[in-house]
Amino acid sequence: MRAHEAGALHGDIGSRGPAWLRTPADVNALVPQLWPRNVARGADGALTVAGLGVRDIAAEFGTPVYVLDEDDLRSRCRDFRSAFDGVDVYYAGKAFLCRAVVRMIAEEGLSLDVCTGGELATALSAGMPPERIGFHGNNKSVAELTRALDAGVGRIILDSFDEIDRLTALARERGVRPRVMIRVTVGVEAHTHEFIATAHEDQKFGFSLAGGAAAEAAFRVLDEGVLELRGLHSHIGSQIFDASGFEVSARRVLALQAQIRDARGVELPELDLGGGFGIAYTTQDDPAAPQDLAKRLRRIVESECAVERLAVPHLSIEPGRAIVGPAVFTLYEVGTVKSVPVGAGGDTADGRRAYVSVDGGMSDNIRTALYDASYSATLASRASAAGPMLARVVGKHCESGDIVVKDEFLPADVQPGDLVAVPGTGAYCRSMASNYNHVPRPPVVAVRDGRARLIVRRETEEDLLALDVG
Known part of the structure; x- marks a missing residue:
């Protein structure tokens, strides 16, 4: 690490405050940073989104939803476009993708990252301009690369020497010159869960910088002359708050x-710094505003x-x-509520915890089990005057680790039939949803101006059985 790198480790683009649980006084309160901007409590105490009550949503579309x-x-989308004026902003298809969302982000001027043939098919079927699509992935197949070339995808992010050879052969065969970037593994420790940190050396993505593979990859593409090398790509991970x-x-x-300029006389015109900016799942998380991120990254x-005597790409x-x-x-x-002793060393005032079981769980949100992720929750169908109880919101699956929210204060009178809402579930929840225990996946409903529309329908038992040809 160079001397001026060491000093950078003291900077940040968002702070992580003390651990948090609701206090008795605010058990009905909504913490604004955790919720979509148009969520509020109505006069009757129930949550509304864009003026539509959640009880109406549940009645029409069922739960979970x-x-x-x-x-x-x-x-x-507009906040990032405005803050990063003149910068290409790529929406992460892997976070959540459906045709309606593709159309939304396209209309708002964003580009789109995909990393599989299925994501590419979804993007193209929704009318995303192919020149605004970037194709990621550490093991793109010949079929996927062929489709990307035939569609005219705007950039392909190269991830291995095998892929360089594969794409070069396909491009030569078709007489096309696709735009590509080299994904560089820069050896930076991102302060996040190890499964979503992507820039340390010992992992599957990209070309190692320290080992010389990244430079070799760039030289190979330039020397071959079949692919158009536009620049370098770096991505250090996800849910990142620290700018260092x-x-x-x-x-x-x-x-x-x-180094590439000095060795080959070519100054690459583009640079992708990745992102993976953090969001607030609890009040422990304090993400930076897009304007602050843009200012910091531009600087x-x-x-x-200036140090390297390069034009700004x-x-x-x-x-x-x-x-x-x-x-x-x-x-x-809510389906059942039970109070259980937490045992010696437990962290509750009365030595007990309430298990609030809901009609979903790890099949619609695997992140708590997979990443030890933290979430918040609130009683959504009404307000309550009851005192708080320490609760664990759990699912209906046959796993003791089927936990949605590990610890949250909910009103002590939560009962079967109540609605509970968990914010911050737009990314990697529906995308990573499964049919564990043969549970159909929930629908996605978009709400605007007091009206709801179905954009991904609920799976049915018939859907599950349709694939079972035995």
Whole structure:
């Protein structure tokens, strides 16, 4: 690490405050940073989104249901577009993708990252301009690359030497010259869960910078002359609050860009710094505003380009979950409530915890079990004058780890039939949903101006059986 890199480790673009649980006084309160912008409590105490009550949503569409505040999603698209004026902003298809959302982000001027043939098919079927699509993935098949070439995808992010050879052969065969970027593994530690950190050396993505593979990949593409190398790509992880990783990453990847210029006389015109910006799942999380992110990242790039005597390249960013994550909450119905002793060493005042079982769980939100993710929850169908109880919101699946919200104060009178809402579920919940225990996946409902429309229908038992040909 260079001396000026060490100093960068003290900067941040968002702070993580003390651990949080609701206090008795605010058990009905909504913390604004956790919820879509158009969510409120109505006069009767029930939640509303864009003026529509959640009880009406549950009555029409059933539960569990993912509820998307469409204007919230669109406003976040505009916030990033405005803050990063002149920068290409790529929506993360893997966070959540359906045709309606593709149309929303396209209308708001964003580009789109996909990483499989299925995501590409969804994007194209919704009319996303192919030149605004970037194709990621560490193991793209010949069929996927062929479809990307035939569709005219705007950029393909190269992830291995095998892929360079594969794409070069396909491009030569078709007489096309696709635009590509080299994904560089910069060896930066992102302060996030190890499963969503993507820039350390010992993992599957990209070309190692320290080992020389990234430079070799760039030289191979340039020397072959079949693919059009537009620039370098770096992505250090997801749910990131600390800017130091971006500073170090930019320094290292721009140093490689200078090395390529000095060795081949080519100054690459583009740079993608990735993103993966964090969102608030609880009040412990304090994400930075897009304007602050943009200011910080521009300053980093401009400073490092001056050091390396490079022209400032055309930038791209990938906000990740920061666009769709906060725009969605999941609505559940309570089925059972039981109070259990927590045992010696437990952290509750009375030695007990309430288990509030809902009609979904790890099949619609695997993140708590997979990443030890933290979520919040609130009683959604009414307000309550009861005192608080420490609750664990759990699902209906046959796993003791089937937990949606590990610890939350809910009103002590929560009972079967109540609705509970969990915010911050727009990213990686429906995308990673499963049919564990043969539970059909929930629908997605978009709400705008007091009206709800179904954008992904609920799976049925008939859907499950249709695939069972035995």
